[in-house]
Amino acid sequence: MNMGVSNVFKEKFENYDYVDGGVCSPKGFVANGVNCGLRSDKRKNDLAMIFSETVCDTAIVYTQNKVKGAPLTVTKKHMDKSNGKSRAIIVNSKNANTCNANGEEIAEGVSELVAKALGIPTEQVVVGSTGVIGKVIEIEPFANHMEDLVKGLSAAGNEEAAKAIMTTDTIKKEVAVEFKINDVTCRIGGMAKGSGMICPNMATTLSYITTDAAIDQKLLSDILKETVNCTYNCLSIDRDTSTNDMVVVMANGLAGNDMIYTKDDICEVFKKALYIVMLYLTRMLAIDGEGASKFLECSCVGASDVKTSVKIAKSVVSSSLVKCLLYGEDANWGRIMCALGYADCEYDINKVKVSIESEYGKIDICDGDAIIIPFSEEEAAKLLSAKKIYISIDLCQGSKEAKAWGCDLTYDYVKINGDYRT
Amino acid sequence: MNMGVSNVFKEKFENYDYVDGGVCSPKGFVANGVNCGLRSDKRKNDLAMIFSETVCDTAIVYTQNKVKGAPLTVTKKHMDKSNGKSRAIIVNSKNANTCNANGEEIAEGVSELVAKALGIPTEQVVVGSTGVIGKVIEIEPFANHMEDLVKGLSAAGNEEAAKAIMTTDTIKKEVAVEFKINDVTCRIGGMAKGSGMICPNMATTLSYITTDAAIDQKLLSDILKETVNCTYNCLSIDRDTSTNDMVVVMANGLAGNDMIYTKDDICEVFKKALYIVMLYLTRMLAIDGEGASKFLECSCVGASDVKTSVKIAKSVVSSSLVKCLLYGEDANWGRIMCALGYADCEYDINKVKVSIESEYGKIDICDGDAIIIPFSEEEAAKLLSAKKIYISIDLCQGSKEAKAWGCDLTYDYVKINGDYRT
Numbered sequence: 001m002n003m004g005v006s007n008v009f010k011e012k013f014e015n016y017d018y019v020d021g022g023v024c025s026p027k028g029f030v031a032n033g034v035n036c037g038l039r040s041d042k043r044k045n046d047l048a049m050i051f052s053e054t055v056c057d058t059a060i061v062y063t064q065n066k067v068k069g070a071p072l073t074v075t076k077k078h079m080d081k082s083n084g085k086s087r088a089i090i091v092n093s094k095n096a097n098t099c100n101a102n103g104e105e106i107a108e109g110v111s112e113l114v115a116k117a118l119g120i121p122t123e124q125v126v127v128g129s130t131g132v133i134g135k136v137i138e139i140e141p142f143a144n145h146m147e148d149l150v151k152g153l154s155a156a157g158n159e160e161a162a163k164a165i166m167t168t169d170t171i172k173k174e175v176a177v178e179f180k181i182n183d184v185t186c187r188i189g190g191m192a193k194g195s196g197m198i199c200p201n202m203a204t205t206l207s208y209i210t211t212d213a214a215i216d217q218k219l220l221s222d223i224l225k226e227t228v229n230c231t232y233n234c235l236s237i238d239r240d241t242s243t244n245d246m247v248v249v250m251a252n253g254l255a256g257n258d259m260i261y262t263k264d265d266i267c268e269v270f271k272k273a274l275y276i277v278m279l280y281l282t283r284m285l286a287i288d289g290e291g292a293s294k295f296l297e298c299s300c301v302g303a304s305d306v307k308t309s310v311k312i313a314k315s316v317v318s319s320s321l322v323k324c325l326l327y328g329e330d331a332n333w334g335r336i337m338c339a340l341g342y343a344d345c346e347y348d349i350n351k352v353k354v355s356i357e358s359e360y361g362k363i364d365i366c367d368g369d370a371i372i373i374p375f376s377e378e379e380a381a382k383l384l385s386a387k388k389i390y391i392s393i394d395l396c397q398g399s400k401e402a403k404a405w406g407c408d409l410t411y412d413y414v415k416i417n418g419d420y421r422t
Numbered sequence: 423m424n425m426g427v428s429n430v431f432k433e434k435f436e437n438y439d440y441v442d443g444g445v446c447s448p449k450g451f452v453a454n455g456v457n458c459g460l461r462s463d464k465r466k467n468d469l470a471m472i473f474s475e476t477v478c479d480t481a482i483v484y485t486q487n488k489v490k491g492a493p494l495t496v497t498k499k500h501m502d503k504s505n506g507k508s509r510a511i512i513v514n515s516k517n518a519n520t521c522n523a524n525g526e527e528i529a530e531g532v533s534e535l536v537a538k539a540l541g542i543p544t545e546q547v548v549v550g551s552t553g554v555i556g557k558v559i560e561i562e563p564f565a566n567h568m569e570d571l572v573k574g575l576s577a578a579g580n581e582e583a584a585k586a587i588m589t590t591d592t593i594k595k596e597v598a599v600e601f602k603i604n605d606v607t608c609r610i611g612g613m614a615k616g617s618g619m620i621c622p623n624m625a626t627t628l629s630y631i632t633t634d635a636a637i638d639q640k641l642l643s644d645i646l647k648e649t650v651n652c653t654y655n656c657l658s659i660d661r662d663t664s665t666n667d668m669v670v671v672m673a674n675g676l677a678g679n680d681m682i683y684t685k686d687d688i689c690e691v692f693k694k695a696l697y698i699v700m701l702y703l704t705r706m707l708a709i710d711g712e713g714a715s716k717f718l719e720c721s722c723v724g725a726s727d728v729k730t731s732v733k734i735a736k737s738v739v740s741s742s743l744v745k746c747l748l749y750g751e752d753a754n755w756g757r758i759m760c761a762l763g764y765a766d767c768e769y770d771i772n773k774v775k776v777s778i779e780s781e782y783g784k785i786d787i788c789d790g791d792a793i794i795i796p797f798s799e800e801e802a803a804k805l806l807s808a809k810k811i812y813i814s815i816d817l818c819q820g821s822k823e824a825k826a827w828g829c830d831l832t833y834d835y836v837k838i839n840g841d842y843r844t
Contacts, residue, residue: 064764065760065763065764066762066763066764066765066769066771067759067760067762067763067771067792068763096756098756098759099755099756099759099788099792099793099794100793100794101791101793103793132754132756133754133755133756133757133759133760133794134755134756134759134793134794135756136796242760243756243759243760243763320742320835320839321839324835324836324839324840325839325840327836327840328839328840329840330840332554332555333521333555333556334518334520334521334554334555334556334557334665335555337489337520337521337555337556337665338487338489338555338665340488340489341487341488341489341490341665342486342487342488343488347488349488349489366521369523370489370521371521371522371523371556372521372522372555372556374558409836409839410836411833411836411837413742413746413836414746414749414831414832414833414835414836415833417742417743417746417747417750417831418746418747418749418750418751418752
């Protein structure tokens with residue numbers, strides 16, 4: 001859904017300011033995007049590069065799908081060899097380079113092209129692909145356009161890069177925030193793609209994040225995992241976990257802060273910045289879900305543990321029937337109760353409070369007795385006519401909480417996916 | 423999808439013959455269906471009754487959704503009190519009687535009306551409801567039509583009963599088979615409803631099965647659970663587990679066989695009959711999935727255990743993207759591989775063989791190396807133009823197997839569920 005949403009999700013957080021520039025916002029990062037011929041429409045980019053002027057501590061989370069894209073296997077080998085150090089990211093759209101006989105050969109070949117063009121070791125290249133699975137891929141498009149891609153790298157290249165990783169996305173997804181570590185100004189920026197085949201499992205979608213903060217690679221890996229769990233992993237467009245998901249964070253340290261080594265208060269400052277960037281991108285992914293006309297955020301508070309709140313919130317945003325309820329603007333609250341009820345976790349349904357809210361009003365659905373409260377159809381119709389819907393669940397059984405994100409299920413989802421390859 | 427399918431799924435099994443009569447096919451069962459006013463179109467039934475002339479050993483499996491319909495709670499109380507004995511089933515459609523303040527009062531009230539009209543103890547009544555959740559329900563429609571309903575009970579009433587439990591179903595679902603236990607002819611018949619809010623979890627959908635075989639109530643409960651696990655529980659229309667699911671088997675023993683008490687060869691003869699009935703109904707539920715235009719059966723063989731094969735087969739039939747592939751007749755095999763890959767179980771993806779088949783041909787997708795085999799688009803398009811598609815997976819890692827069933831995802835699913843209540 002493209003409704004000029006780029007600023008809609010810039011939730012305010014004290015001491016953190018949104019800035020322009022996406023992945024080029026932090027010091028020392030340049031980027032570019034070009035059309036290399038994978039996409040037949042030459043006006044549309046299909047190949048992106050991000051490059052850091054110094055070596056970066058790099059944390060990556062990969063999909064848990066057993067069918068893994070060749071680029072993930074190759075990237076993992078590179079990171080093992082380089083001890084989590086990288087300087088460049090190369091990503092193509094339109095072809096996932098997955099389930100191909102020569103997949104690893106291509107991914108390694110592309111990495112070598114990048115390494116040669118940039119004058120860096122091959123193991124410092126992160127390679128990603130997104131698009132159709134099982135489609136023949138050749139090295140020529142990459143070889144023929146590597147020079148142009150590198151030549152065009154610039155500190156204003158973030159937009160071209162963000163566009164190049166789009167598949168069925170209708171809007172490019174990028175964001176950056178500025179914050180201080182002690183008195184040192186730091187920045188973190190990110191871009192993501194994704195619209196369908198999105199269901200949380202370690203990583204969801206392709207996402208590339210850059211920062212000029214200095215942070216230890218192992219610590220960065222830990223906090224990336226934690227932040228993925230409460231952002232991308234709480235997003236579901238269609239419950240299909242992609243084969244090519246990866247989230248990459250590159251930290252080049254050029255901001256000049258003292259290297260962060262431990263989970264202290266300063267680490268928390270950085271972690272919150274990472275959260276803000278990933279939260280924004282998660283919401284953008286939800287609102288741009290394939291065919292989506294409405295955005296859904298479900299919060300679950302009052303749980304005895306975070307896992308329970310995550311499972312419940314995800315169960316609600318994932319339900320096909322809840323998604324159809326949104327699309328049809330049909331106040332069939334029973335479906336929300338139903339999705340709550342089949343969440344795979346233990347809790348007492350007879351304590352749960354549920355409400356639904358939008359810019360046009362709020363309705364209490366259930367008040368702790370598993371009984372649906374009678375409501376005004378007129379008020380419900382008005383509430384549901386909004387583009388952004390919020391469901392709140394209070395289990396009243398503890399103090400833990402989580403949020404999950406999704407969108408409605410529309411004719412367009414079926415249309416887009418009934419004929420994706422053409 | 424209504425395409426005159428009633429005979430399509432009558433798979434041949436030696437020593438078992440399909441017979442007419444549905445739930446009235448076994449000796450001693452009568453049934454009826456009427457319109458009691460829950461459905462505004464008076465030509466459509468909304469209230470069904472099944473009655474046995476003698477007391478039945480009764481096995482029931484209930485939904486595992488935490489939000490449970492009041493009829494399930496009341497039925498469970500009755501069965502506890504009667505030690506699993508029943509004589510009558512009453513079921514209404516159009517209103518699920520779930521999340522209602524007076525839900526149990528209504529379900530109990532309806533049971534009392536039935537008991538009085540039939541002259542049986544209230545605890546021998548099984549009560550079920552299906553329809554909208556959280557909608558006000560009153561006793562009057564039941565009270566006003568109980569006499570008519572009982573008066574019309576007949577050995578030819580199975581069709582009216584099967585029609586009365588339909589919601590968004592486009593075809594009634596009933597079947598019966600005849601078989602021999604030693605030299606005694608026995609019958610088992612069943613009916614089911616269900617089209618949406620269908621995802622396996624202990625029971626799926628409402629299903630009522632009758633038999634004149636004599637079988638111990640505890641043993642019947644055990645084999646019902648086992649058979650549910652490899653039939654209804656392997657069916658997914660939309661991954662939404664209903665609040666009102668129940669499967670009931672009533673065994674009145676009028677066939678005259680020696681009571682079956684133990685899991686011996688004779689028990690296996692009966693169990694297979696139960697399986698045939700439930701397999702047929704499962705396939706009918708899949709082909710009549712909400713908005714469905716195509717039927718999908720996925721078999722997974724060569725697994726180290728049954729659970730793994732079930733999880734993999736279900737993962738494939740549940741995938742929104744695989745469902746869209748079917749609808750769009752788009753040979754995007756990568757989605758099948760993807761759904762295989764995110765099944766929540768352990769196996770070696772690099773041994774797996776996958777093929778797809780229909781009446782118009784067969785294509786090998788993968789031959790044990792996680793690489794998609796090049797194929798003819800023309801042959802694939804022809805294959806996918808069929809109404810019934812079969813995906814076969816051989817894990818090549820053991821000898822266990824399972825099947826799962828589903829359908830495509832269409833505009834009509836979205837349409838039906840965008841405006842279900844009206």
